[in-house]
């Protein structure tokens with residue numbers, strides 16, 4: 001188990017030393033404060049997150065770039081000599097976001113060039129997440145070559161921790177049209193919501209795919225697709241369809257497994273969708289439903 005946070009409370013570290021195999025700290029301040037606690041538990045490897053000053057976030061601008069100016073993530077190169085390298089086993093960087101192989105390889109080579117004296121003092125280097133490994137066009141062999149070359153040059157293990165890249169373009173959210181409205185443009189209101197069920201649509205922002213739809217004007221019937229919450233900006237986007245939408249029509253959103261699942265909320269009383277598996281033989285299995293009790297139990 002690898003654990004990282006930009007800062008911990010003492011109670012968290014006390015708990016984590018019983019659970020984690022590797023604990024990563026963000027700054028010399030956190031290392032100085034918590035190293036004694038970690039050292040009391042033999043066998044835990046300590047990592048340090050470094051801000052490598054390498055940016056390759058392909059979306060979201062500074063909001064998704066861990067190395068953007070004033071980022072709170074990672075020890076700056078100028079502060080590395082303040083660290084007790086004898087107690088640190090893992091050199092960690094996380095600098096990518098939905099990056100193709102050029103980002104992964106670029107980061108690996110940059111770290112090799114910029115941090116060689118420190119790399120020689122650790123057992124492992126963790127190149128973080130943001131490697132969009134399963135995205136069409138990602139050259140996995142370029143990544144493998146870069147990892148092999150890095151390992152050979154520095155004699156270290158290499159760790160990668162992609163999240164989104166493992167499930168890219170997987171998972172569907174099936175929503176229903178529950179109202180049609182007109183205000184100069186046609187508007188379809190769903191039982192799903194950008195702010196509740198796909199917050200990254202608003203945060204990044206990005207446009208999720210809807211199966212069978214096109215950009216506005218591509219098909220004859222264009223709609224603004226909105227959620228049912230009170231938030232004015234709860235708009236998923238503008239999409240066109242071959243046929244007019246009507247109440248009860250289903251819209252299937254793609255690429256919903258990444259951060260949509262883990263960041264969703266029930267704001268405004270909007271129910272969460274069931275989690276279900278559609279088997280290849282067409283059978284449908286509900287894994288989990290979220291009712292009022294789930295909402296109540298979270299609020300206390």
Ligand SMILES: Cc1ncc(COP(=O)(O)O)c(C=O)c1O
Pocket residue numbers: 004094096097098128129130131161162163164165
């Ligand atoms: C330290 C660290 N590692 C790995 C990840 C996973 O990133 P992704 O899901 O973009 O691959 C994140 C996400 O923010 C992260 O902060």
